[in-house]
Amino acid sequence: MDGKKMTALNKKTVEDIAVKGKRVLVRCDFNVPLKDGAITNDKRIAAAMPTIKYLVGEGARVILCSHLGRPKGEPTPEFSLAPVAVRLSELLGQDVAFASDVIGPDAKEKAAALADGQAMLIENVRFHKEETKNDAAFAKELASLAEIFVNDAFGSAHRAHASTTGVADYIPAVCGYLIQQEIKFMGGALADPKRPFAAILGGAKVSDKIGVIQNLLDKVDFLIIGGGMAYTFYKAYGYTIGNSICEDDKVDLAKELIRQAAEKNVALLLPDDNMVGDKFDPACNDMLVDSYNIPDGWMGMDIGPKTTGKYAGVIKSAGTVIWNGPMGVFEMDKFSKGTYAIAEAVANSGAVSIIGGGDSVAAVKNSGYSDKMSHISTGGGASLEFLEGKDLPGIACLNNA
DSSP states (O other): OOOHHHGGGGBOOOGSSTTTEEEEEEEOOOOEEEEEEESSOOOHHHHHHHHHHHHHHTEEEEEEEEEEEOTSSSSOGGGSSSHHHHHHHHHHTOOOOOOOSSHHHHHHHHHHHOTTTTEOOOOGGGGHEEEEEEOHHHHHHHTTSEEEEEEEGGGGGTSSTTTTTTGTTTTEEEEEEEEEEIIIIIIHHHSSSSSSEEEEEEEOTTTTHHHHHHHHHTTEEEEEESSSTTHHHHHHHOOTTTOOOOOOOHHHHHHHHHHHHHTTTTTEEEOSSEEESSSTTTTTTEEEEETTEEEETEEEEEOOOOHHHHHHHHHHHHHHEEEEEEEOOTSSSSGGGHHHHHHHHHTTTTTTEEEEHHHHHHHHHHHTOGGGGSEEEOHHEEEEEEEEOOOHHHHHOOOOO
């Protein structure tokens, strides 16, 4: 990792600054699912609590902000953060005041009235179209509520919005515990991994992971491919893939990636056997076939037992494992075995194990092995961009240590 990217590993945190008596604006990810105005899953709120409790415990005057949904730049009642304030009060064990606006009189009045160790939540920042445009005037007004900015919303760190990056132009900016963990594990793995370093990439499309593959080819010892993207690689090798998903316009790219892997002495592993179905349906007929000869009328749906054994062997030998993307259609029970077998192998490997967001996180949690992973990323798109080696605006804007 070059010097520019290394700076992502050296950001100031909440523990590097004095916060007592200071108004601290904290960007969280409270984009929680709601049904009839009630929160149906509060994990994102719970994930922000270590940072919030630290700041409250240190006597900061905490102003929390977040987006929720896509209200298209205007106040929309169903996307109000009011229910989040109620849940925050319960989790924090003290009243968390809710401001009915973002940079209006209610937010300013409540922020000015905060005492040391108190917290409040302002309304959905996306009720202003200026938020997603990273409008300088809006960002300055938002920053004026506080004296310090803390970004703890890794899931939004790849977006250059007013509340994720713009405010950092006006007040000192540091990261919270969630982003600190992402930098420590994901950034550390990319910069200085314990070897052998294995990356497991799955999901439907090669096109979704081009940047990730190209970045990792300079870093990993093993690149393990599964999921729908494997069939594009099969076609590049001239295999028969039946009705399996394939990006025909990416076959030449797959050939080039195979060539690059060989040139860089990276072991690029593809499945040896696959579970296939005769239609994309949980009730389909299924059978096990060799990967190089998937019959016409059948589509690959999961990796087979020979492949899971091969992959598990590599994973067992690894010092660092990054996993992004399932090995098959794990949402269908009969095609979940490969993904869950890989989850088990990673969990028992003893390696530094990093699960990189999206469907792979859901798969690991469904498998029951999430508590055995070193780190499960809180970002989907942000995780992918981090793995691609891109600078994330919400991290790049933070003060260096």
